[in-house]
Amino acid sequence: MVTDNKPSLVAINVDGVEHLVPAGANLVDVLGRIGREVPHYCYHPKLPVAGNCRMCLVELGSPMRDRATNEVILENGKPKIGWQPKPAIACATTVSPGLHVKLDSPVVKSCREGVTEMLLVNHPLDCPICDQAGECKLQEYSAEYGRGASRYDHEKNAKPKRSRLGPRVTLDDERCILCSRCVRFTSEVAKDPVLGFVNRGSFNTLTCFPGRELDHNYSLNTVDICPVGALTSTDFRFKMRVWFLKQTPSVDTESSAGANTIVWSREGVIHRITPRRNDAVNDTWMADSGRELYKQVTAENRLRHATVRGARATAEEALAAASEVLAAGPLAVVGSGRLSVEEQGLLARIVSARGAAAYVPAHVGKGDGLLVSEDRTPNFRGALVTGLTAREADADLRALAADIESGKVRALLICREDVTALGLSATLLAKVRTVVIGTHADATTAAAEVVIPGLTVFEKHGTFINCQFRLQAFAQAVPGPAGVMPDALTLARLAGADAGLVWQDLSALPQLTGLDGAKLPAEGVQLDGSAWSRLRFPEGRLLKVATPA
Amino acid sequence: MAVKVVERRPLTLAERTYLPQILAGLRVTWENMVRPPVTLQYPDERPAIPQNYRGVPTLVRDPEGREKCVSCQLCEFVCPPKAIRITPGEIPADAPTAHVEKAPKEFEINMLRCIYCGLCQEVCPEEAIWLQTQYSMTGLSREAMVNDKARLYELGGTLPDAHRKWDVKKTEAERQAGGAH
Ligand code: SF4
Ligand code: FES
Numbered sequence: 001m002v003t004d005n006k007p008s009l010v011a012i013n014v015d016g017v018e019h020l021v022p023a024g025a026n027l028v029d030v031l032g033r034i035g036r037e038v039p040h041y042c043y044h045p046k047l048p049v050a051g052n053c054r055m056c057l058v059e060l061g062s063p064m065r066d067r068a069t070n071e072v073i074l075e076n077g078k079p080k081i082g083w084q085p086k087p088a089i090a091c092a093t094t095v096s097p098g099l100h101v102k103l104d105s106p107v108v109k110s111c112r113e114g115v116t117e118m119l120l121v122n123h124p125l126d127c128p129i130c131d132q133a134g135e136c137k138l139q140e141y142s143a144e145y146g147r148g149a150s151r152y153d154h155e156k157n158a159k160p161k162r163s164r165l166g167p168r169v170t171l172d173d174e175r176c177i178l179c180s181r182c183v184r185f186t187s188e189v190a191k192d193p194v195l196g197f198v199n200r201g202s203f204n205t206l207t208c209f210p211g212r213e214l215d216h217n218y219s220l221n222t223v224d225i226c227p228v229g230a231l232t233s234t235d236f237r238f239k240m241r242v243w244f245l246k247q248t249p250s251v252d253t254e255s256s257a258g259a260n261t262i263v264w265s266r267e268g269v270i271h272r273i274t275p276r277r278n279d280a281v282n283d284t285w286m287a288d289s290g291r292e293l294y295k296q297v298t299a300e301n302r303l304r305h306a307t308v309r310g311a312r313a314t315a316e317e318a319l320a321a322a323s324e325v326l327a328a329g330p331l332a333v334v335g336s337g338r339l340s341v342e343e344q345g346l347l348a349r350i351v352s353a354r355g356a357a358a359y360v361p362a363h364v365g366k367g368d369g370l371l372v373s374e375d376r377t378p379n380f381r382g383a384l385v386t387g388l389t390a391r392e393a394d395a396d397l398r399a400l401a402a403d404i405e406s407g408k409v410r411a412l413l414i415c416r417e418d419v420t421a422l423g424l425s426a427t428l429l430a431k432v433r434t435v436v437i438g439t440h441a442d443a444t445t446a447a448a449e450v451v452i453p454g455l456t457v458f459e460k461h462g463t464f465i466n467c468q469f470r471l472q473a474f475a476q477a478v479p480g481p482a483g484v485m486p487d488a489l490t491l492a493r494l495a496g497a498d499a500g501l502v503w504q505d506l507s508a509l510p511q512l513t514g515l516d517g518a519k520l521p522a523e524g525v526q527l528d529g530s531a532w533s534r535l536r537f538p539e540g541r542l543l544k545v546a547t548p549a
Numbered sequence: 550m551a552v553k554v555v556e557r558r559p560l561t562l563a564e565r566t567y568l569p570q571i572l573a574g575l576r577v578t579w580e581n582m583v584r585p586p587v588t589l590q591y592p593d594e595r596p597a598i599p600q601n602y603r604g605v606p607t608l609v610r611d612p613e614g615r616e617k618c619v620s621c622q623l624c625e626f627v628c629p630p631k632a633i634r635i636t637p638g639e640i641p642a643d644a645p646t647a648h649v650e651k652a653p654k655e656f657e658i659n660m661l662r663c664i665y666c667g668l669c670q671e672v673c674p675e676e677a678i679w680l681q682t683q684y685s686m687t688g689l690s691r692e693a694m695v696n697d698k699a700r701l702y703e704l705g706g707t708l709p710d711a712h713r714k715w716d717v718k719k720t721e722a723e724r725q726a727g728g729a730h
Contacts, residue, residue: 124718127621127674128619128621128623128651128674128675129619129621129649129650129651133621155721155725156721157725158718158721158722158725158726161648161650162642162650237639238620238637238638238639238650238651239637240622240637241621241622241626241637243626244622244625244626
């Protein structure tokens with residue numbers, strides 16, 4: 001566990017009330033944390049400060065000091081406050097001891113009214129057709145701080161609407177409030193500066209560099225941070241109003257980086273995935289590729305019922321057939337970094353109870369140095385922690401192939417892996433009796449004797465351990481196909497264990513002592529991975545991992 | 550308490566003959582016989598419904614024939630018995646109303662659920678949904694009681710549009726594109 005070094009605190013005064021806040025923090029962040037949110041558009045906690053929207057104007061002051069003696073000047077026994085003659089932006093202010101802030105003064109109110117009125121001068125007010133409606137800062141602040149009526153009776157500027165900014169992002173320039181968040185994101189975080197402003201004054205327009213597109217794998221983060229509906233996701237465009245959607249915390253499974261996510265669903269249908277802030281893992285970002293993964297839930301080749309020797313079977317029949325196969329002779333198990341910690345723990349029980357050989361195949365791709373790591377499974381560290389394997393991920397299954405060939409292995413249990421793509425041909429699989437637990441039909445399920453359907457990460461709950469050895473929980477967003485059991489339940493039945501008590505066993509493991517997967521904090525728990533420091537992992541540099549492990 | 554005995558007044562001659570009462574009764578009968586009828590031979594005859602009546606909710610088109618609904622789904626949200634179900638959709642870029650961008654792909658109102666409260670009409674930012682004068686909905690199955698998009702437009706017809714906001718916007722944009730600003 002990480003130690004909690006408390007930052008030093010300073011006292012500031014907000015509208016006459018003293019607050020103790022962390023020294024050196026940004027005033028917008030601080031005011032948000034003490035429940036006095038100051039409206040802001042351009043400021044974003046994970047981007048450099050631009051200070052261009054002026055919505056966060058507040059009045060600032062500090063205790064006055066005598067120039068000669070440097071003594072604090074007192075007035076009625078209290079320090080005399082020297083107020084700055086003009087309002088200042090909170091987002092460019094760092095808290096300092098004795099800082100005085102006015103959030104409610106007539107000056108501050110008229111500042112906000114003025115800024116809002118100017119922003120709305122050319123705004124198209126097309127909220128009924130705008131996907132941002134319901135989560136739009138301009139909508140919220142205009143209702144809260146605006147005048148309520150327009151004094152502008154001229155024609156509004158027309159700008160390009162419905163333009164394609166990239167393969168996944170649609171731009172409506174009339175809605176843009178020129179906060180430059182997206183511009184700063186592409187240059188500072190994605191390191192692919194493709195956005196910029198052209199023209200001047202009220203013709204100022206966001207656009208892509210000539211001949212370029214906003215096409216990198218982080219483009220949809222600009223949609224998340226755009227405070228208005230200027231940048232919208234082409235995939236989610238006009239799909240569903242956000243106020244209908246239920247939010248479920250989850251984890252991105254595309255790689256071992258383990259970005260935290262929110263899954264947005266309505267009545268059992270997932271509509272989009274967005275990042276969830278975790279300063280230790282992904283800040284407020286995630287890759288575009290991870291947002292598409294919900295489509296696997298309704299994929300054509302989804303397994304929806306069990307089969308035994310090609311014939312449809314009930315879950316009970318399949319479990320009975322699977323138990324019989326597992327007992328048929330020397331067993332080998334192909335586990336996976338795609339399984340949750342709970343499932344790996346139960347699989348490890350089967351492995352040790354039957355003295356089976358266990359394999360965890362490697363899936364290595366190209367990392368991008370941000371939030372897609374080289375290891376393309378979310379939970380290989382879980383296989384180490386639960387004891388499913390003690391070595392690096394298996395680059396191939398040649399040893400297993402040889403064992404099958406020589407008859408040393410007669411039964412095979414495969415979980416969430418397509419072994420035909422890993423070098424075990426269908427002819428080789430015909431030589432052993434095979435049980436597969438998987439979510440989608442592939443060549444392996446076609447060759448298996450018993451196929452038991454499983455659930456995707458969106459349809460079950462559990463935990464993953466990412467490449468930082470951080471234990472993170474994901475919750476169930478939507479129900480799985482009717483009659484399909486959670487993988488953990490299937491494995492528990494095969495292991496003769498109780499799936500509900502799996503954390504009793506897991507918390508006995510040295511790295512997981514005292515933990516309960518159902519009661520993890522939202523930001524996860526850092527585990528001690530030093531026991532595996534000698535292993536060579538494929539991951540390189542990531543957003544929050546400086547040196548390759 | 551003491552009991553007081555009241556003498557019954559003897560009937561007069563007129564009362565004893567019943568004639569005045571019979572004549573008064575006949576007057577009512579004759580008056581009603583010659584008065585124009587107040588009842589209607591429903592369903593062959595139908596009442597005149599006032600224009601502000603809260604009848605069956607319908608979708609309307611503007612005088613140019615454009616469907617006014619942009620599928621913002623506010624009515625679906627506000628509807629207390631959850632009678633409305635909208636599938637939003639995009640207007641293709643080459644359609645004459647492409648500047649409106651959004652329109653419902655499907656729009657269903659379940660009249661078995663609808664309570665005729667009129668909140669959908671009140672909340673609609675586009676004045677596209679109206680509870681008009683149609684008041685009688687019957688059907689032989691549950692499915693028949695769900696009005697789909699085609700039926701809603703058939704019931705709704707065309708209403709005048711005082712604002713023409715999308716047209717105004719389009720004309721302004723075209724003028725500005727022509728360099729007139
Ligand atoms: S598109 Fe959005 S994020 Fe980018 S400058 Fe405009 S308002 Fe800001
Ligand atoms: S948030 Fe401070 S100027 Fe925009």
